[in-house]
Amino acid sequence: MMGCWILNEGLSVILVLSWLGVNFYLFIDTFCWYEKEESFHYTRVILGSTLAWARASALCLNFNCMLILIPISRNLISFIRGTSICCRGPWRRQLDKNLKFHKLVAYGIAVNAAIHVVAHFFNLERYHWSQSEEAEGLLAALSKLGNTPNESYLNPVRTFPANTATELLRTIAGVTGLVISLALVLILTSSTEFIRQVSYELFWYIHHVFIVFFLSLAIHGTGRIVRGQTQDSLSLHNVTFCSDHYAEWQTAAQCPVPQFSGKEPSAWKWVLGPVVLYACERIIRFWRSQQEVVITKVISHPSGVLELHMKKRGFKMAPGQYILMQCPAISSLEWHPFTLTSAPQEDFFSVHIRAAGDWTAALLEAFGAGGQALQEPWSLPRLAVDGPFGAALTDVFHYPVSVCIAAGIGVTPFAALLKSIWYKCSETQTPLKLSKVYFYWICRDARAFEWFADLLLSLETRMSEQGKTHFLSYHIFLTGWDENQAVHIALHWDENTDVITGLKQKTFYGRPNWNNEFRQIAYNHPSSSIGVFFCGPKALSKTLQRMCRFYSSADPRGVHFYYNKESF
């Protein structure tokens, strides 16, 4: 399905190439301008081409710093996703890749910062050297400019100190540059994948150093250290002629002393918009966190899973979306994502929480999941909810046949989906385009998800009540078992219901043979378009994509599998 891949991935590739293209264009354009511009002729005499390198990378830095705050304004992205009816299909999927784009822009900032810093090291070194006694000729003449009262200086290093490092620390640009670089290094080292896995809190808290980064960036250019000749001076002082006659500048009328002025700081113009936007984003998040969330039910499942039913005014969700929850009693700064497990047709929204870290463990304890006495409703900790965010799984309803595959913890978005499917089935007014759902659930240990098995059981009964037993066909694959379980299963093999889950459909052991499964589905539905939805580890995602491509027939009237790669 090369066409499918091109449609799915092509837009991402185009967007990345456009971003790269704009970066290169800005870099090269600025580089050429600074290399050729007359007003910087004398500056180039001292600095050479490192001036152009520094300025070009500075412009790219401005561009990227402008872009970096936009992908993480998730309320803005939800807004765009909600309102843009024109943004269907591939464009909507790009909105899900916002974090990848944020990282890409961050790499862009790192690369440009490296170029900028190295170029300015050379610049400062050259400025410094041109003030020494060894500098001669035009270089020395230019450096001496500014010593007499009527002159404006070119060389920001006015004397020949022993050390360029101290000279750096005397300029605003130097100090803020050091602070910015430090902030950038801290943010980058705490954002590596390893640190994010080890300690997400560390990553989140250190990332807030970006405030220091942006403040320093705004003040970075206020020293006006990049100096070029003024326009008035250029009109009086012919650079090409006078640069050879530097000895006569003071005396000859033909070549008056050139006057210089510093470049206006421009970084703030680039970043002001996004900074204001992000500030609004944080205010919105705070405001939403203040909105009241009513906890209507707390269910503690035996496998250490807490189910919370909540209500919030004006909350609308779609299956597959997630919310961010905050519990001020545990931590006032942390928001944690949880996939919604209730259907949109229900009058509450629910999440299932498992203890997977210190925040979730504390939450479970606060809600009395440890098996203590019943909690009174007024003693439960207050929760704040932001969202819902993320892509919805509603594409399932656009296909006549849908195959949903969940591996391990990836089963949670499908809980909402299956419930939603059942509700839509029950609505006899609107006939559904969707006529068959295959659901595959692969997990190592069903005990962790026995709440989901309960859901399947209730769906099974409700479907059979409605006479729609063949609508949903689910297959559970357990990939981990011990010998006791194996013996137990072998003993109860011939019974009607499955011994582990209690469902009518038997559990399979081991991993599914996808070739067989896809072949069977393709055989059952010879001329349909089949949507495949997956949530789980990447390796399996690749396998499924391959299966989709392999079992889709070349005949346009034949069966076609469409792999929907969603990021949950």
Place this chain on the structure above:
Amino acid sequence: MGQIEWAMWANEQALASGLILITGGIVATAGHFTQWYFGAYSIVAGVFVCLLEYPRGKRKKGSTMERCGQKYMTAVVKLFGPLTRNYYIRAILHLLLSVPAGFLLATILGTACLAIASGIYLLCKFLPPAERAASPGCAPSSVCAGFCVYLPRAAVRGEQWTPIEPKPRERPHVGGTIKQPPSNPPPRPPAEARKKPSEEAEAAEGPSAGPQDNPIPVTDEIV
């Protein structure tokens, strides 16, 4: 905040500082800056810091992702024993290494980054008292716990660098889970009287009879 493993971040920061020192040093020496010999020092110091920090230490709990090819350096770093294990010593070492590079412009960023890494390593030792076990001879109050850090103790508590070693692979015992069938013919004694009770429920009946050795030992054909 208590569960943050600062040492892991300190390690990343120190590695990054090493790379920045090397870069700054190369810029200074290649560009023949004034006092470029600081640049040469910076390259050496940067390489040393990178080699020291490249092998990632083992996390206190949970699995640690190894860096690519780190096992060779792990062996070398392990040789130095407490010098590399103790984060105090690492902190002081990084601080001392960073000072000379601070005199040169091109390496001043490396200095600052390495100094921060040194600070984070020190911070490992200043973790909140709830994180670490109370040491003997120290009253369990938060004020005292802060001061306890300065007192030298016989046992080094708190975080330290532990190498990630590959677990020795257990050779699977072929046929270890194969249960031999009963070695005596029926009628067989009940489960309590037999040496190895069988797992199947059917094999529990029958009066006792003497044990009989099979003429041919029963083994599993699948190798």
